Amino acid sequence: xxxxxxxxxxxxxxxxxxxxxxxxxxxxxxxxxxxxxxxxxxxxxxxxxxxxxxxxxxxxxxxxxxxxxxxxxxxxxxxxxxxxxxxxxxxxxxxxxxxxxxxxxxxxxxxxxxxxxxxxxxxxxxxxxxxxxxxxxxxxxxxxxxxxxxxxxxxxxxxxxxxxxxxxxxxxxxxxxxxxxxxxxxxxxxxxxxxxxxxxxxxxxxxxxxxxxxxxxxxxxxxxxxxxxxxxxxxxxxx
Numbered sequence: 001x002x003x004x005x006x007x008x009x010x011x012x013x014x015x016x017x018x019x020x021x022x023x024x025x026x027x028x029x030x031x032x033x034x035x036x037x038x039x040x041x042x043x044x045x046x047x048x049x050x051x052x053x054x055x056x057x058x059x060x061x062x063x064x065x066x067x068x069x070x071x072x073x074x075x076x077x078x079x080x081x082x083x084x085x086x087x088x089x090x091x092x093x094x095x096x097x098x099x100x101x102x103x104x105x106x107x108x109x110x111x112x113x114x115x116x117x118x119x120x121x122x123x124x125x126x127x128x129x130x131x132x133x134x135x136x137x138x139x140x141x142x143x144x145x146x147x148x149x150x151x152x153x154x155x156x157x158x159x160x161x162x163x164x165x166x167x168x169x170x171x172x173x174x175x176x177x178x179x180x181x182x183x184x185x186x187x188x189x190x191x192x193x194x195x196x197x198x199x200x201x202x203x204x205x206x207x208x209x210x211x212x213x214x215x216x217x218x219x220x221x222x223x224x225x226x227x228x229x230x231x232x233x234x235x236x237x238x239x
Contacts, residue, residue: 014184021066032062041099
């Protein structure tokens with residue numbers, strides 16, 4: 001309807017949407033399906049250019065298709081707008097790095113791991129990390145660290161311990177897609193803001209036509225920003 005009266009419509013895309021892992025990472029995500037992590041650092045990176053796209057701290061969730069949760073949803077809004085994102089995703093160049101222990105430096109985390117190793121020195125490593133990690137996370141961390149889960153703690157090499165610490169500070173998931181727009185919390189795109197008076201929400205092209213809410217090409221992070229946009233534009237248009 002808006003297009004018919006001459007308004008420009010920016011292409012609709014999913015925003016605040018979960019992210020899909022590639023085949024290799026998907027196996028790991030499925031193993032941890034339903035596991036929610038709190039107080040972790042997340043970093044979305046373009047591996048091709050070694051560039052940080054987005055970073056955040058808070059809560060995330062592993063699912064049967066990949067990753068979700070507040071920090072992931074907010075990161076998707078940035079990823080959506082990243083240059084040549086469709087090509088980057090096709091090339092397998094987008095990586096989610098999770099810092100499982102953001103409160104500890106590598107040195108402090110290594111000391112912590114050594115204390116746990118000393119405490120459980122006669123056990124297999126898979127039965128020795130419960131003080132450090134949720135149960136569902138132990139085997140995936142060991143796989144990514146390239147450590148045999150049945151290996152006894154007292155035979156773990158320094159190199160293997162270093163790999164473990166690196167994995168805890170940078171647990172990698174490769175991203176291959178966004179979930180469909182039907183699963184998005186909000187849409188990006190819609191009526192171009194260049195053709196709307198921000199003081200009244202009235203169309204600059206058609207007298208008496210007003211806009212409010214998600215039909216406009218504006219979207220924000222999780223945490224109520226999109227509700228605020230709806231309320232504020234609705235109030236302004238109503239006035």
